[in-house]
Amino acid sequence: MRIPPLYRDKSWQRFFAGFFIGLLFGWMFFLYHFGTVHEKLVLEIGDQQTEIEKHVKMIEILREDQDEQNEENQKLLTVQDIRIYFMNEDDVRLSELTLHELRGAVESELGEVRNKNIETVANSRNFILKTVQNKIFIVNDKRYQLKVEQLFLSTTLEMHVMIVPAE
Numbered sequence: 001m002r003i004p005p006l007y008r009d010k011s012w013q014r015f016f017a018g019f020f021i022g023l024l025f026g027w028m029f030f031l032y033h034f035g036t037v038h039e040k041l042v043l044e045i046g047d048q049q050t051e052i053e054k055h056v057k058m059i060e061i062l063r064e065d066q067d068e069q070n071e072e073n074q075k076l077l078t079v080q081d082i083r084i085y086f087m088n089e090d091d092v093r094l095s096e097l098t099l100h101e102l103r104g105a106v107e108s109e110l111g112e113v114r115n116k117n118i119e120t121v122a123n124s125r126n127f128i129l130k131t132v133q134n135k136i137f138i139v140n141d142k143r144y145q146l147k148v149e150q151l152f153l154s155t156t157l158e159m160h161v162m163i164v165p166a167e
Contacts, residue, residue, distance in 0.1 A: 081157070
């Protein structure tokens with residue numbers, strides 16, 4: 001069996017030459033387009049990575065700010081201070097020392113309320129009112145009872161009371 005000598009025929013030579021030249025041009029065209037597309041994708045991925053890093057940093061900053069704000073709000077949601085105001089201190093005519101000791105006694109009675117959640121204190125305000133009104137405070141061997149007129153509750157527990165001599 002013998003292979004026919006077609007390689008000497010000009011039409012076959014032109015066909016194979018065109019095939020290989022087309023293959024070469026096709027391969028160069030493929031490499032060129034693949035390179036440009038690959039380059040564009042690499043640049044796009046780089047841009048996206050820098051944008052992602054920027055967003056991650058921004059998210060981290062916002063989380064830190066939110067954590068700080070939550071801590072500040074948590075402090076604002078607790079009773080920080082207790083203030084007692086006597087509405088009839090001029091009428092009762094007590095000395096400043098007696099008023100100061102009476103104020104200190106009431107504040108020490110309400111000391112448990114400090115650093116408590118405002119909502120918890122608001123739910124137990126009747127108990128706080130009864131605690132102050134039912135207690136007889138002894139200052140300088142004199143007995144005093146307090147009548148709560150107003151109670152304001154925020155980060156500061158503010159109580160306006162009337163001084164009544166106890167019987």
